[in-house]
Amino acid sequence: MAQSLEERVRAMPRWLRDLVADWSSDQQTFKVNWGKAMMWFFIVSDMFVFGAFLSAYAAARLGATLPWPDPAKVFALHIGESEIPLLLIAIMTVVLISSSGTMAIAVKYGYERNRAKAALFLALTALLGLTFVGMQAFEWTKLIREGFRPWTNPLGAPQFGSSFFMITGFHGLHVTAGVIYLITIASQVLRGAYEKIGYQRVEIAGLYWHFVDLVWVFIFAFFYLF
Amino acid sequence: MEHSGEQHHPIRVYLVVWGLLFLLSAMSYFVDYFEVRPKELAWFLITAFALLKAGLIVSYFMHVRFERLSLVYAILLPTLLILALTAFVMAEGSYVFDVRAIFFGR
Numbered sequence: 001m002a003q004s005l006e007e008r009v010r011a012m013p014r015w016l017r018d019l020v021a022d023w024s025s026d027q028q029t030f031k032v033n034w035g036k037a038m039m040w041f042f043i044v045s046d047m048f049v050f051g052a053f054l055s056a057y058a059a060a061r062l063g064a065t066l067p068w069p070d071p072a073k074v075f076a077l078h079i080g081e082s083e084i085p086l087l088l089i090a091i092m093t094v095v096l097i098s099s100s101g102t103m104a105i106a107v108k109y110g111y112e113r114n115r116a117k118a119a120l121f122l123a124l125t126a127l128l129g130l131t132f133v134g135m136q137a138f139e140w141t142k143l144i145r146e147g148f149r150p151w152t153n154p155l156g157a158p159q160f161g162s163s164f165f166m167i168t169g170f171h172g173l174h175v176t177a178g179v180i181y182l183i184t185i186a187s188q189v190l191r192g193a194y195e196k197i198g199y200q201r202v203e204i205a206g207l208y209w210h211f212v213d214l215v216w217v218f219i220f221a222f223f224y225l226f
Numbered sequence: 227m228e229h230s231g232e233q234h235h236p237i238r239v240y241l242v243v244w245g246l247l248f249l250l251s252a253m254s255y256f257v258d259y260f261e262v263r264p265k266e267l268a269w270f271l272i273t274a275f276a277l278l279k280a281g282l283i284v285s286y287f288m289h290v291r292f293e294r295l296s297l298v299y300a301i302l303l304p305t306l307l308i309l310a311l312t313a314f315v316m317a318e319g320s321y322v323f324d325v326r327a328i329f330f331g332r
Contacts, residue, residue, distance in 0.1 A: 051308030062319030221276035
């Protein structure tokens with residue numbers, strides 16, 4: 001005879017019974033809306049992905065016997081006579097942080113039901129994201145012309161290329177997907193699609209966008225500045 | 227705020243965090259630009275600035291500071307496990323370096 005679920009729960013030791021009671025019985029464990037909980041679920045899993053990439057980069061760099069190319073020189077830009085280290089990367093960082101700021105403001109205007117301003121700031125965020133991807137495409141083109149490949153480069157350790165193209169490529173893919181995501185949300189805001197169901201979806205899109213910025217914080221620090 | 231699941235905060239909060247993010251980014255850039263030495267000090271400063279930036283983004287832009295603890299723990303505790311992975315593969319990376327140095331002599 002199969003036991004009923006209730007009987008099985010009652011037969012559990014107390015510590016397990018309490019835990020099961022908290023997480024089952026149609027309870028909402030996290031007391032946030034479903035979409036937000038799922039976006040956090042995705043973000044935590046994506047943090048593992050980037051955590052694995054950055055760890056693999058650390059291992060590759062520590063294991064490299066040839067000297068690691070100096071990012072300050074690799075990513076320097078010539079402006080007139082002088083060479084400014086990491087200039088493009090600094091501008092990209094400023095652009096992405098700005099887009100995070102405009103995103104936060106878009107979420108605020110969404111909850112205030114100011115549709116025009118929410119859509120405006122979402123569009124602005126998408127535009128800054130597009131600028132970022134554009135600059136990254138420029139950077140990739142420049143490096144590829146200089147002979148950088150995932151398996152070799154003219155300046156030293158061949159592991160540099162595989163780490164660089166993998167990490168920035170995957171991040172750029174996230175930014176590109178985010179731009180499409182934001183444009184979709186912006187058009188829905190403008191259409192008034194959230195007037196009845198509320199503006200949580202703008203905040204959820206914001207979570208994704210801030211996460212992309214968050215990842216860049218670590219790439220900027222550990223790949224470009226170390 | 228708790229009832230609707232909406233996050234309402236004055237715009238000033240976002241602008242202050244925004245400004246701090248710019249400041250911290252600029253400071254970490256200048257650590258590299260002015261070639262702060264010893265290298266360990268530069269690495270320490272860059273890591274510290276990055277963690278501060280990450281904390282600001284997660285706490286205020288992603289509103290984690292205002293969420294319930296059950297969600298905060300569910301987000302932060304698994305993420306911290308990444309550090310264990312990083313520590314293990316860094317040890318492995320150093321080992322690979324030694325093996326290469328011994329067998330390939332460079």
